[in-house]
Amino acid sequence: MTDIEIAVIGGSGLYGMVGLTGVEEKRVVTPFGDPSDAIITGDLHGRRVAFLPRHGRGHTLSPSEVPYRANIFALKTMGVKYIVAVSACGSLREEFAPGHIVIPDQLVDHTKGIRAHTFFGGGLVAHIPVAHPFSPELSAALATAVRAANGTVHEGGNYITIEGPRFSTKAESLTYRQWGMEVIGMTTSPEAFLAAEAEIAYACMAHVTDYDVWHETEAPVTAAHVFRVVHQNTQLAQAAIAHLVHTADVWAGDFAAHHTLATAISTDPARIPVEVKTRLAPLVSKYLNNG
Numbered sequence: 001m002t003d004i005e006i007a008v009i010g011g012s013g014l015y016g017m018v019g020l021t022g023v024e025e026k027r028v029v030t031p032f033g034d035p036s037d038a039i040i041t042g043d044l045h046g047r048r049v050a051f052l053p054r055h056g057r058g059h060t061l062s063p064s065e066v067p068y069r070a071n072i073f074a075l076k077t078m079g080v081k082y083i084v085a086v087s088a089c090g091s092l093r094e095e096f097a098p099g100h101i102v103i104p105d106q107l108v109d110h111t112k113g114i115r116a117h118t119f120f121g122g123g124l125v126a127h128i129p130v131a132h133p134f135s136p137e138l139s140a141a142l143a144t145a146v147r148a149a150n151g152t153v154h155e156g157g158n159y160i161t162i163e164g165p166r167f168s169t170k171a172e173s174l175t176y177r178q179w180g181m182e183v184i185g186m187t188t189s190p191e192a193f194l195a196a197e198a199e200i201a202y203a204c205m206a207h208v209t210d211y212d213v214w215h216e217t218e219a220p221v222t223a224a225h226v227f228r229v230v231h232q233n234t235q236l237a238q239a240a241i242a243h244l245v246h247t248a249d250v251w252a253g254d255f256a257a258h259h260t261l262a263t264a265i266s267t268d269p270a271r272i273p274v275e276v277k278t279r280l281a282p283l284v285s286k287y288l289n290n291g
Contacts, residue, residue: 003079004041006248007050008241009071009191010086010205015040015051017238026050028074031279032116033067035074045246050078054087054187063164063186069116072194076282081258082138083195084244085204086237089159089185090167090212092177099233100152101240102183102206103143104159107133109189112163117190119197119280123273126197126264126284132256133192135201141251142203142244149239157182159206161189173214184212198283201257205240207233261287 008014015023025038040051052071055061075083089102096102109117120126139155146153160176162168164186168176176184183206195202244251261284269288277288 004048004050005079005081005252006047006084006245007052007075007078007080007082008084008086009052009054010084010237011053011055011234013234014086014237014241015042017044017242019242020044020049026078028077030070030073030077032069032073032119035070036061036066039074039078044242045248047245047248049241049245050075050080064111064114066187066191068191068194069119072191072198072200073119073282076198076200080200082135082252083200083202084138084142084241085188085191085202086241087185087187087204087206088209089183089206090173090210091183091208092173092181092212092214094211094215096154096157096182096208097152098208098210100154100208101146101233101236102154102157102159102208103134103139103146104183104188104204104206105132105134105136105139105156106158107188107192108158108160108179108181109193110160110162111189114163115190117193119194119283123267123271123276124280124284125266126261127266128193128196128260128264130193130196133196134203135255135257137251137253137255138201138203138257141247142205142240144251145240145244145247146205146236148243149236151236151240154182159183159185159188159204162186168213170213173212177214183208196257196260199258199260201255205237207237
């Protein structure tokens with residue numbers, strides 16, 4: 001496949017932007033099953049960009065059912081170096097109002113352990129560093145792009161991922177506020193950590209849709225309200241992505257995220273099963289060529 005360096009994971013409406021040409025669908029087979037849907041590719045400002053509907057077109061996959069490993073692995077095999085994750089989130093702070101965009105810099109995984117969360121195991125152990133789960137460089141460029149699209153953006157913040165698909169109880173929401181969380185969602189874990197294992201720079205454009213259920217004067221969050229705000233923000237997301245792609249020559253580079261595995265693989269290469277080496281070759285072959 002021709003390398004496609006920039007990918008967007010998010011709603012199925014994102015690839016309907018003005019200026020996207022040469023649109024094609026690609027079905028990618030991975031050792032971890034099928035991705036959420038066909039990957040849409042197109043030319044935007046002289047670059048080939050990939051778009052992957054996280055929940056499938058028609059929103060057929062719950063947050064727990066999204067094939068996160070297949071999605072990230074498929075993008076890796078296409079040559080992707082930068083992922084922009086577009087997601088809906090609830091606000092846990094008064095100043096992060098519905099309609100605003102948050103570019104988080106920290107992540108807490110509060111899912112229940114039922115999602116496959118790593119590519120490794122089965123004879124190959126890797127301990128990746130994730131002190132900075134979101135790429136600082138890509139996040140800064142994304143914030144600039146949102147501002148250029150006239151969006152209200154907050155740089156930084158603690159994002160907590162819950163299992164879903166239900167929303168929080170009020171007691172849970174108040175607890176997350178006490179923990180120091182700023183926004184809450186259902187899909188960023190394990191997506192961000194798998195991107196780290198795949199050595200792909202990852203940043204999140206989190207669209208605030210509601211105040212979760214902690215707020216005393218706002219109505220409790222509903223799915224209908226969330227999707228309504230997400231739909232309203234689609235044009236903003238498209239404009240920000242277009243600006244990010246257009247300015248890639250300015251911000252793109254060789255980031256720390258592109259070398260996550262350099263010191264992470266713990267297993268003696270001679271002891272790694274051939275099947276595992278073959279299956280994970282797109283991720284690890286450059287580190288095991290002498291093993």
